[in-house]
Every structure is written in C-alpha cells, then in structure tokens.
Amino acid sequence: APVSRIRNFSIIAHIDHGKSTLADRLLQQTKTISERDMKAQVLDTMDLERERGITIKLQAARMNYQGEDGEQYVLNLIDTPGHVDFSYEVSRALAACEGALLVVDASQGVEAQTLANVYLALENDLEIIPVLNKVDLPGADPERVKQEIETIVGLDCSNAIEASAKAGIGIEDILESIVETVPEPEDNTKKPLRALIFDSYYDSYRGVIVYFRVVDGTLSRRDRIRLMASGKEYEIDELGVLSPHQVEVDELHAGEVGYISASIKAVADARVGDTITLVKRKAEEPLPGYVEANPMVFCGLFPTDSDRYEDLREALEKLKLNDAALQYEPETSSAMGFGFRCGFLGLLHMEIVQERLEREYNLDLITTAPSVVYRVTTIDGEVLNIDNPCELPDPQAREKIEEPYVKVEMLTPEEFVGTLMDLCQTRRGDFKDMKYLTEGRTTLVYELPLAEVVTDFFDQMKSRSRGYASMEYQLIDYRVNHLVKLDVMINGDKVDPLAAIVHRDQAYYVGKALAEKLKELIPRHQFKIPIQAAIGSRIIASASIPALRKDVLSKCYGGDISRKKKLLKKQAKGKKRLKAIGTVDVPQEAFMAVLKLN
Ligand code: GDP
Numbered sequence: 001a002p003v004s005r006i007r008n009f010s011i012i013a014h015i016d017h018g019k020s021t022l023a024d025r026l027l028q029q030t031k032t033i034s035e036r037d038m039k040a041q042v043l044d045t046m047d048l049e050r051e052r053g054i055t056i057k058l059q060a061a062r063m064n065y066q067g068e069d070g071e072q073y074v075l076n077l078i079d080t081p082g083h084v085d086f087s088y089e090v091s092r093a094l095a096a097c098e099g100a101l102l103v104v105d106a107s108q109g110v111e112a113q114t115l116a117n118v119y120l121a122l123e124n125d126l127e128i129i130p131v132l133n134k135v136d137l138p139g140a141d142p143e144r145v146k147q148e149i150e151t152i153v154g155l156d157c158s159n160a161i162e163a164s165a166k167a168g169i170g171i172e173d174i175l176e177s178i179v180e181t182v183p184e185p186e187d188n189t190k191k192p193l194r195a196l197i198f199d200s201y202y203d204s205y206r207g208v209i210v211y212f213r214v215v216d217g218t219l220s221r222r223d224r225i226r227l228m229a230s231g232k233e234y235e236i237d238e239l240g241v242l243s244p245h246q247v248e249v250d251e252l253h254a255g256e257v258g259y260i261s262a263s264i265k266a267v268a269d270a271r272v273g274d275t276i277t278l279v280k281r282k283a284e285e286p287l288p289g290y291v292e293a294n295p296m297v298f299c300g301l302f303p304t305d306s307d308r309y310e311d312l313r314e315a316l317e318k319l320k321l322n323d324a325a326l327q328y329e330p331e332t333s334s335a336m337g338f339g340f341r342c343g344f345l346g347l348l349h350m351e352i353v354q355e356r357l358e359r360e361y362n363l364d365l366i367t368t369a370p371s372v373v374y375r376v377t378t379i380d381g382e383v384l385n386i387d388n389p390c391e392l393p394d395p396q397a398r399e400k401i402e403e404p405y406v407k408v409e410m411l412t413p414e415e416f417v418g419t420l421m422d423l424c425q426t427r428r429g430d431f432k433d434m435k436y437l438t439e440g441r442t443t444l445v446y447e448l449p450l451a452e453v454v455t456d457f458f459d460q461m462k463s464r465s466r467g468y469a470s471m472e473y474q475l476i477d478y479r480v481n482h483l484v485k486l487d488v489m490i491n492g493d494k495v496d497p498l499a500a501i502v503h504r505d506q507a508y509y510v511g512k513a514l515a516e517k518l519k520e521l522i523p524r525h526q527f528k529i530p531i532q533a534a535i536g537s538r539i540i541a542s543a544s545i546p547a548l549r550k551d552v553l554s555k556c557y558g559g560d561i562s563r564k565k566k567l568l569k570k571q572a573k574g575k576k577r578l579k580a581i582g583t584v585d586v587p588q589e590a591f592m593a594v595l596k597l598n
C-alpha cells in the first residue's frame with residue numbers, strides 16, 4: 001500500500017480495561033479473522049492470562065479497512081506487553097507506531113499503568129485517541145472518566161470515543177478515527193534500510209521470527225541483512241506480513257510492518273530495539289532507543305534433587321533462546337550444592353521463568369529470595385556489583401554500599417492514602433508528592449529502595465487498598481545507605497542462601513522476625529534445631545525448633561483410615577520441595593521467609 005494509506009497504531013490500557021476484547025473486535029470488524037478462529041484464539045490465551053493477571057500479546061496484526069472516503073487502508077496493530085517489567089519492550093513497540101488508542105474502562109477510570117504507558121506514548125510523539133470502553137455497563141460514567149483523563153493525563157477528550165468492545169458499540173468510529181487522526185508514516189522509501197525490531201520469538205523449526213517496522217528504505221526477500229547492535233549478518237529465509245497469520249510477500253517498504261525468519265539462533269541475536277539494515281547498503285546510524293537488557297533482580301535456582309542439575313542447565317539454555325533478558329551462571333553453595341544464579345528484569349519476569357521451568361521442564365526447584373544489585377566500593381577504590389548477599393565483602397574491606405532506588409507512583413482512592421503512606425514509610429520510602437486529582441483519585445509519589453519493592457510491596461499495596469490502588473515504578477539512581485549482612489545459622493551451619501542485606505536500623509527486628517518465621521516453617525525433626533541470626537560474629541536473635549516426640553501417625557492409631565490417608569498425603573506433599581541442609585530438611589517457603597516478615 002502507498003504510505004498515505006498506512007496507519008500504525010497500538011492499544012494502551014490498564015489490565016482488564018478491555019484491550020484484548022477490543023483488538024479481537026477490530027480484527028473481526030475488518031474481517032481479518034473469522035468468527036471461528038477468533039473463539040479459538042480467545043480460549044487459548046485465557047488461562048494463562050487469568051492465572052498471571054497479565055495480558056498475553058497478540059504481537060501484531062495487519063487489517064484491511066475501507067474508509068468512509070472509499071479508500072482502502074492498511075491498519076497495523078502493534079501490541080505491547082502489559083507489565084512494568086517490560087517497559088523497554090513497550091517503548092520500542094510504541095516507537096514503531098504513529099498513534100495509540102488509549103482504552104479506559106468507563107466504569108473504573110485511569111489507573112497507574114495507563115498513566116505510565118501514556119507517558120511512554122507521548123515521549124514517542126504518538127497521536128492518542130481516548131476510548132471510553134464498557135459503556136454498556138450500568139456503572140459506566142464516560143463523562144466523569146473523560147474529565148479524569150483531561151485532568152490527569154492532560155489530553156483533550158472532545159473527540160473521545162464511547163465504546164463497548166463486548167457489545168460492539170463504537171468499533172466503526174474507532175477504525176475511522178484511526179484513519180483520520182493517526183498520521184501516515186513518513187515516506188522514507190529512498191533512504192538506506194532501517195527497520196525497528198519490536199518483537200521476536202524463537203521457533204524450533206525456523207529459528208527466531210523477528211517482527212519489525214520498516215522506518216526507512218525497502219526490504220526484499222532476496223536481501224542480505226545486518227543487525228546493527230548485534231553486528232550479525234543473515235540471509236532472509238522468509239519475509240511476510242501478519243494478517244494475522246504469517247503470509248509471505250516479496251517486498252516491504254518504509255511505513256510497513258512485517259516479519260522475517262533468517263535462521264537466527266536465539267532472540268538475544270535479534271533483540272527488541274535493534275535496527276535491521278542491508279549489507280549492500282548500510283544505514284549510517286541505527287534507530288535511536290536501543291538499550292542492553294539489564295537484569296534488576298537476581299536469585300539462586302537449585303534443583304531439589306541434585307542429580308537434575310544438568311536438566312536444569314538444559315532447560316535454562318532453551319528458555320534463553322526465547323528470552324534475551326534472562327541471565328544465568330553456575331552457582332555453587334556449600335548448603336545447596338550446584339545450581340544457577342539467575343538475573344531477571346523484575347519479579348514478574350522471575351516468577352514466569354520459575355514457573356516455566358517447573359511446568360514445562362518438570363523440575364522441582366528451590367528458589368532463594370530475590371536480591372537487587374548492590375554497588376559496593378571497596379577500601380581499594382574498586383567498585384563491585386553484588387547480586388548475591390553472601391558475596392558482600394566484609395565491613396573492614398568496604399568503603400560504602402549503594403543500593404538502587406525507584407520512583408513509585410501510586411494511584412488510589414483518597415481513603416487509602418493514610419495506609420499506603422504508612423506502608424511506604426515502613427519500607428524506608430522518601431515522600432515526594434501527593435496530588436488530589438479528581439474526586440476519589442489521588443496520586444502518591446515516593447522514592448524507595450528497590451529492595452523494599454521486590455518483597456511483598458505490591459501485595460501489601462493491593463490488600464491495604466482492597467484492590468483499588470495501582471502502581472508503577474522506574475529505576476532512578478543508586479544511593480548510599482548503612483546496610484549490613486544478616487547471616488542465618490541452622491543447627492550451627494551457616495546457610496548462605498538465607499543471608500540477606502538489610503538496613504542497620506532494621507537488622508535486629510528482621511533477625512528476630514526471621515528466626516521466628518523459620519521456626520514456624522521448618523518441620524520438626526528427631527532432634528532439637530537451633531536457629532540463629534547474626535551480624536558478623538554477633539548473634540542478634542535465636543529460636544529453636546523442639547524435637548519431634550511421636551510418630552505423626554500414632555496420634556490416630558486405630559482411628560479412621562481416611563484421616564490417616566489425609567495425613568500421609570499432607571506429609572508427601574510437604575516433602576516434595578525440601579532441601580536437605582546438613583541433617584535438616586528445609587522447605588521452599590523458608591527460603592522466601594525474609595520477604596514475608598511483618
Ligand atoms: P485486557 O486485560 O485489557 O486485555 O482486558 P480484556 O479484553 O481481557 O477484558 C477484561 C474483561 O472485561 C473481560 O471479562 C471482558 O469480557 C470484559 N470486557 C471487555 N470489554 C468490555 C465491554 O465493553 N463491556 C463489558 N461489559 N465488558 C467488557
């Protein structure tokens with residue numbers, strides 16, 4: 001299609017405000033996808049979404065639409081991931097567009113995630129079309145929500161569209177508005193090729209499938225390409241568009257969106273944000289905005305059964321093919337044996353990887369508590385990045401420790417402001433700003449150590465606000481704090497994976513709470529088990545688990561058999577995820593105990 005008939009857009013929405021439903025509607029209205037295929041697709045993604053509370057991406061779809069002016073348009077919908085851990089990916093997907101639909105649930109209003117994504121869209125100079133969704137609901141109040149968008153986001157809502165993705169209201173208006181409002185791509189067909197990679201995935205038959213937007217020039221299937229960040233060169237095996245299934249084409253020019261396969265071995269070789277150019281006519285500069293993946297959270301992964309170390313290595317290798325941000329290296333611990341130290345973009349990313357390892361590769365893992373990366377300056381002036389608390393240099397050897405800080409922005413109904421401020425205060429937060437936006441909407445801005453946010457901060461925020469508050473965070477800087485290493489001894493053995501880095505002022509409290517918590521979580525054994533918390537050689541807290549007196553079954557000797565079975569089952573279940581440390585069996589929950597103190 002000529003550039004003047006192409007529109008590239010994405011959809012920005014808070015979780016559950018209707019992004020997927022609206023995308024499906026647009027595909028259906030433009031006859032890109034049949035009724036039958038749509039049902040299948042919707043069903044496929046449902047379970048995972050519900051479980052994780054995240055939106056699974058549809059990646060990209062090309063729709064043909066006849067405008068009211070009678071012209072044929074090509075509308076490319078480029079999907080964005082729906083979670084803060086992936087905000088870099090979101091920003092690259094938005095950079096591939098000229099416009100965005102801002103979908104807001106008209107019965108709810110603006111949420112923190114909506115805001116964060118709108119800021120990213122504005123940074124990328126996108127034209128934004130506000131869509132008030134779910135107007136079919138009796139509680140919908142589109143006028144109030146428009147007001148809210150104008151006040152909070154500063155966006156003119158006079159042309160906002162009232163819609164219901166579910167009932168099919170306003171869909172034609174949305175399509176027409178995309179044609180009218182979203183700018184056409186610049187006609188840069190004559191320039192040397194530059195195409196922005198906004199997504200990629202690994203296919204075991206064809207290698208990596210790369211999704212891109214051509215920004216300058218033309219790409220044809222016979223071209224030899226070069227990826228400017230990775231420096232690698234490839235022959236194209238397949239060039240195509242997504243309608244929404246992959247359909248091969250001969251050529252794509254500036255403004256168009258498509259995919260290639262080129263026998264690329266891992267997504268790390270064709271990362272989101274990289275620029276594709278031609279070997280025979282290279283672009284001078286890559287497109288702006290490329291950033292290396294930078295893991296923020298690290299944890300140890302150990303197989304409960306040490307014989308499965310090699311299986312874990314293979315599984316991580318396979319996951320890595322499809323995950324450029326995942327990092328891992330072997331870690332050996334006297335307590336845990338052989339495992340891996342892994343780095344993730346954030347907590348959700350970490351949970352997704354753990355879950356896939358267990359579900360898809362059938363591994364039983366012990367995961368140690370997540371740690372952020374501390375920047376330690378030694379007395380020799382050397383700067384070390386420490387992502388494992390047990391590797392923190394001794395106090396005599398270090399000059400200072402800096403820890404990463406994030407800016408957290410919360411949106412909450414006014415009534416929860418007090419309890420949320422209290423939460424931030426106990427998590428070493430610095431108050432920055434508070435604004436009453438509209439009736440029932442307040443923003444609260446704090447700067448907090450990332451270490452305090454990767455614990456159960458999000459869960460706490462949700463439960464304290466009965467689910468009404470939402471939050472976003474972004475890394476701002478590193479700050480010096482008085483931090484100490486807290487060691488834990490079980491039965492006299494120091495257990496490295498239980499070590500934590502905490503603020504000096506909280507060390508006593510954390511040590512005591514942790515010892516008590518471990519006492520609760522570690523099952524009784526035939527012998528008494530002392531638990532101690534220490535800073536250096538100083539014991540600051542202790543507790544002990546009394547010895548088991550009787551066999552657990554003797555309690556119901558002669559009792560009814562079903563109760564006995566239940567008990568055995570309970571034991572067997574508890575047994576699944578235990579790690580023997582010396583003579584003590586330590587359950588998985590104990591390794592996460594430090595996150596759940598209150
Ligand atoms: P996403 O998380 O933004 O992708 O949201 P979904 O598209 O998955 O929608 C979340 C829920 O809202 C689902 O149960 C949808 O059926 C429902 N939903 C979406 N759009 C509408 C709408 O216009 N009206 C009503 N009543 N429900 C909707």
Ligand code: MG
Nearest residue numbers: 019020055056
């Ligand atoms: Mg969804």
